[in-house]
Amino acid sequence: MSTESKVRAVTTLRLKEMKDRGEKISMITSYDYSMATIVDGAGMDVILVGDSAANVMAGHETTLPITLDQMIYHAQSVVRGVNRALVVCDMPFGTYQGDSQAALDSAVRIMKETGADAVKMEGGAEILDSIKRILTAGIPVMGHLGLTPQSIHKFGTYTVRAKEEAEAKKLMDDAKLLEEAGCFAIVLEKIPAQLAKEVTESLSIPTIGIGAGGGTDGQVLVIHDMLGINKGFSPRFLRRYANLHEIMTEAVSHYIEDVKSCDFPNQNEQY
Numbered sequence: 001m002s003t004e005s006k007v008r009a010v011t012t013l014r015l016k017e018m019k020d021r022g023e024k025i026s027m028i029t030s031y032d033y034s035m036a037t038i039v040d041g042a043g044m045d046v047i048l049v050g051d052s053a054a055n056v057m058a059g060h061e062t063t064l065p066i067t068l069d070q071m072i073y074h075a076q077s078v079v080r081g082v083n084r085a086l087v088v089c090d091m092p093f094g095t096y097q098g099d100s101q102a103a104l105d106s107a108v109r110i111m112k113e114t115g116a117d118a119v120k121m122e123g124g125a126e127i128l129d130s131i132k133r134i135l136t137a138g139i140p141v142m143g144h145l146g147l148t149p150q151s152i153h154k155f156g157t158y159t160v161r162a163k164e165e166a167e168a169k170k171l172m173d174d175a176k177l178l179e180e181a182g183c184f185a186i187v188l189e190k191i192p193a194q195l196a197k198e199v200t201e202s203l204s205i206p207t208i209g210i211g212a213g214g215g216t217d218g219q220v221l222v223i224h225d226m227l228g229i230n231k232g233f234s235p236r237f238l239r240r241y242a243n244l245h246e247i248m249t250e251a252v253s254h255y256i257e258d259v260k261s262c263d264f265p266n267q268n269e270q271y
């Protein structure tokens with residue numbers, strides 16, 4: 001069976017069932033085959049091919065520069081490594097904020113060319129036409145509210161969003177709009193825990209939080225951050241589960257030493 005025709009064990013319906021029975025949803029980013037194989041094998045529920053690839057894979061300051069072709073390449077690589085998890089691919093900046101037909105064309109390319117199960121889009125009322133058009137084509141959409149990194153130039157800062165009442169109300173209204181439109185889940189990024197809890201309780205679809213406290217239906221982190229590959233990024237919400245930066249630096253330094261000292265390769269490591 002080809003990767004593209006697999007029906008994976010975790011579906012959008014299963015995520016809704018998990019919310020209904022109070023089982024938390026695990027989600028993490030991946031951008032390549034090897035990482036996706038490890039993450040899927042560990043039993044992750046959702047794998048996000050995030051446009052954070054622009055930061056952690058390509059070294060850009062923001063997520064804005066990544067292109068549709070580049071997202072498709074990352075998603076194709078991830079899908080090849082996944083058997084069980086639901087794979088969601090971010091729609092990159094500029095592919096859905098204007099004309100809804102162009103948005104649909106981009107979403108169709110992602111689904112056709114990658115074998116991903118769903119797309120994710122940042123924003124609420126402003127992009128509702130595009131969301132609805134994509135949904136009518138049968139493509140599942142995950143929403144993303146709160147700190148939406150594609151709008152960083154509008155916000156001017158990566159600090160917590162929706163602390164003020166007006167922004168909190170708009171976020172709640174947007175969440176309802178996304179649910180009514182038919183989104184299957186919503187990422188809530190960097191908003192007060194109490195607001196995330198209220199949004200979660202007011203929706204029948206799951207919410208997945210990042211920096212939004214424990215009251216959401218699931219949690220998502222960027223894999224490079226939680227594995228400690230990025231040394232310089234330490235927001236309060238981040239829990240590091242490993243220090244791969246140190247482990248990898250040590251391993252690579254050791255290899256350099258062995259090459260320089262002619263210790264590698266030895267008799268057993270040659271033909």
Ligand code: KIV
Pocket residue numbers: 029048049050051052053090187189210220221222
């Ligand atoms: O691109 C990404 O990694 C994301 C997560 C932070 C939710 O959108």
